[in-house]
Amino acid sequence: MADRIYRVNMSDLTSTIEDVPEAWAGHGGRGLTSTIVAAEVEPTCHPLGKHNKIVFAPGLLAGTYAANSGRLNVGAKSPLTGGIKESNAGGTAAQFFARLGIKALIVEGKPEKDVLYCINVKKDGVDISEVPELKGKGNFDTINAIMAKQGENTAVISIGPAGEMKMAAANISVKDPEGHIRSAGRGGLGAVMGSKNVKCIAIEADDSSEVQIHDPEAFKAAAKVFAKGLIDHPVSGQGLRTYGTAVVLNIMNEAGGxxxxxxxxxxxxxxxxxxxxxxxxxxxxxxxxxxxxxxxxxxxxxxxxxxxxxxxxxxxxxxxxxxxxxxxxxxxxxxxxxxxxxxxxxxxxxxxxxxxxxxxxxxxxxxxxxxxxxxxxxxxxxxxxxxxxxxxxxxxxxxxxxxxxxxxxxxxxxxxxxxxxxPRAVKGIGITYATSPMGADHTAGYATATNIMNVGGSIDPLKKEGQVELSRNLQAATAAIDSAGLCLFVAFPALDIPECFGAIVDMLNARFGLSLTGDDVGALGLSILKTERGFNLAAGMTNKDDRLPEFMAEEQLPPHNVLWDFTGEEIDAFWDF
Amino acid sequence: MQVAVKLFAHFRNNRFKKEVRTIAPGVTVGAIVTELSIAEEEVGVVLINGRHGSLDQALAEGDILSLFPLVGGG
Structure with a gap:
């Protein structure tokens, strides 16, 4: 069964199942959400109006047994930044989408009626039901209500009161295997979901079907190398598992950043x-x-x-x-x-x-x-x-x-x-904050790894040399990882262990019968960045939006007493590709 | 002379969080790492007074040495 695009129109409460257009076929995850938003959303539209669309997409490797391949990507025009937005989260939804053969779910339009809806995604299609009883409910009550009605093994994507109230900081929750929550946190995507009166999306489990893999043997071999890299690297195999992501709090404090x-x-x-x-x-x-x-x-x-x-x-x-x-x-x-x-x-x-x-x-x-x-x-x-x-x-x-x-x-x-x-004490991440089409986002190009943690090489965090190129390379790699639907933390081993990076390319090739090289994957990342920036420019942003706030160039940051000292021209060189 | 040594993540196990140590002038980070029975290849990041340093760097009076295995996340 070929993957399909599911489209839900909230204006007339109808849905369609469409073939994947050729231009979208090579995309998944963030690459796909950004391509669809750039193709179908008028950049100048009001993010909370009927012309905005919200797109949910599993990554290219979702639903396979590739380790850490269960991220769900969500895209729309952001009510917080006014530009394009992609935010992603773990949880069970991406894998369920992939197993149902859904390459993307596009939710568009806006209902006339002032009532909340649940979009039920099933093997044989989509139905939309009214859920007035969930008005004002928190995400946990919402997830529990869906599980009670449709079974515990249902994937749930939902918004809480913040999303219903269309707050620009509202996020989208994704249920994890135990009924707890992972969040597509940034950029107010929960408000976009709320603007369409969509309280939740319930996705049926389909354990009977598996995603198609073009060359299962090659995939299995590559997946093994990939998982080994994740387990062998001290960051992904040891530090994060033991201390969680807060393992980096002390090092950031010691480094004065x-x-x-x-x-x-x-x-x-x-x-x-x-x-x-x-x-x-x-x-x-x-x-x-x-x-x-x-x-x-x-x-x-x-x-x-x-x-x-x-x-x-x-x-x-x-x-x-x-x-x-x-x-x-x-x-x-x-x-x-x-x-x-x-x-x-x-x-x-x-x-x-x-x-x-x-x-x-x-x-x-x-x-x-x-x-x-x-x-x-x-x-x-x-x-x-x-x-x-x-x-x-x-x-x-x-x-x-x-x-x-x-x-x-x-x-x-x-x-x-x-x-x-x-960014004054970690200049590489400052370039990412400035230039990412997402706004200030550490996940867009985690230069901290190379500036502070000696992962992927080392570049002095307090100097300007090499930071623009570092951020560009990491932002391109990240866009590709986000498109594969992999957890960003696979980047730590992938940056340090060549076979681990190669295994990602090999898995993509084996899944789809392709012959991509590492360079092709990097080029895909760069093209996604260009698509996203193109949307932002068409929405009215300019290079002057790629700047850090003034105070960072004027107020010294203790203990190193450093300033943000990149010129506008130096930042703009990011886009010379 | 005196320096402060701070350990992080699993380097703390069966060792300490922070200790003031008296050392001879010219003693390097590597020598302290060896003294603490930490394998050199396990050291991910060396910070001396919050700036990145190296194992062959000698310490000065009053330095704060922070030792980390490779860590990342965020």
Whole structure:
């Protein structure tokens, strides 16, 4: 069975199943969502209007037994940045889509009726049902309601109240194998789903069919080499599994690049208390799980079960970025409070980078004292979840909050909040923040690996030399990894172990009967970046949007007392390809 | 002279988080790593006062040496 495109029109509540156009056939994951958005969405449209479309796509290797191939890519025009957006997450949805032979699900239009809908994706097609009972419900209640009705082994994609209220920081949740949540966090895609009154998408399990593999023997051999690379490399095989993604908190702090107190310092006094090492000790002591897979076939297992003081499950998928944002950036040094906020943000459906960074900006404006963890929890419960005017303001993201409070230290690019690496002290990631068509996004080209962690070589984080080229190479590689539907963490072994990178190319070739080379895969990544940038330029952005905020060139970041010192011309050279 | 040594991730197991050590002038990072029974090839990142350093670098009075295995994530 050839893969198909499923299209749902929310204006008239109809759906179609279409053959894959030739121009889309070689794409998957991010390459496909961005190609479809660029082809079908008017770049100047209102992101919450009927002309925007939201596209869900599994990667090219999804549904196969390739390790770590279960990422779901979601694309649309972003209400946060005003540009193209792709955000991805683990969970079970991508593999279920792939097994149903669905290359992409496009949701378009906008219903007349003010009621929420669930899109039910099944083997024989799609039906759309009204779910008024889920109005205002959190993601956990929503997932539980779908599981109760359609069985536990149903994949669920959903939005919480933040998405229903169309907050620009609203995310999209994807159920993991245990009914917990992974998030396509960035850029307000939850608001786009909410604008179409789609509360959730339920995808039927189809264990009877498997994805077709052109050359099963070659695929098996390559998949084995690939998995071995993931297990052998110390980052993916050891550090992430033991300490989770927060393993990098201490190294960022020691290197002076951990943004602290709304990006006014590069080291946080309370770093140790929110580090991956501390989290490991707490989880062990309380009987949680230090490693856990967010989708079937994940061998890295960076997720965990974090228990509260009473040894009851509190949260999972407890990430470095979240811990840093509410931790160092808001100066909260209490991991239990951050874990509770993580659970609340999952349930409300709000980006756990954008929201706490917005709170950091508001703290600068005097909303709360620095370090007021209980105050942040109260804001989530009483303001964001309930949609008070203050909650809606904070849910609009860091840039809007900065304007509302008259703050100049607002760490955003293209209106998207910067993640957990200060670009003054990690200059390579600064080039990624500046140039990525996604806005400030560490995952778009993780130059921190080579700047700080000596992975994929090493480049001095405090110098400009080599950073533009590094970011370009990593952004192209990332676009390709996102298209394969692989977890980005496969990049750590792939950068250091040539056979591991080669195995990705071999798996793509064996799956589809192709003869791609490593260069072809790099070229695919570059072409995706161009497609995405083309959309942004047509939407009205210019090269002047590829800039970091002014304060970074004027306020020295301690302890190294460094400034952001790239000229506009040097940044623009990124696009010389 | 005195230097502070900080260990991270599994380097802490059966060792310490932070220790002030008295060393002779000219002692290198590599010598300290050996003294701690850490295999040199296991060392992913050396930071001296927050700047990247190397195993053959000699330490100076008051230096803070941070040792990491290869780590990544985020």
């Amino acid at each position: 951990l943004p602290t107190r709304n990006f006014s310092a590069g080291q946080f006094e309370g770093a140790e208390k929110i580090s991956g090492e501390h989290m490991f000790d707490v989880i062990e002591e309380r009987g949680g799980k230090t490693s856990h897979a967010c989708h079937k076939g994940c061998v890295i297992q960076c997720s965990q079960h974090y228990h509260d003081k009473d040894k009851k499950f509190l949260t999972s998928g407890f990430e470095y970025e979240t811990i840093w944002a509410m931790g160092a950036d808001c100066e909260v040094d209490n991991l239990d409070q951050i874990a509770e906020a993580d659970h609340l943000m999952d349930d409300i459906g709000i980006d756990s980078i954008e929201f706490p960074v917005a709170v950091g900006v508001a703290m600068e404006g005097g909303l709360l004292p620095w370090g007021d963890g209980p105050g942040i929890l109260k804001l989530l419960k009483e303001d964001v979840a309930k949609g008070t005017p203050l909650g809606r303001l904070l849910g609009s993201g860091a840039a809007v909050v900065g304007k509302a409070y008259g703050i100049t230290r607002v760490p955003v690019v293209k209106n998207q909040a910067m993640p957990a690496y200060d």
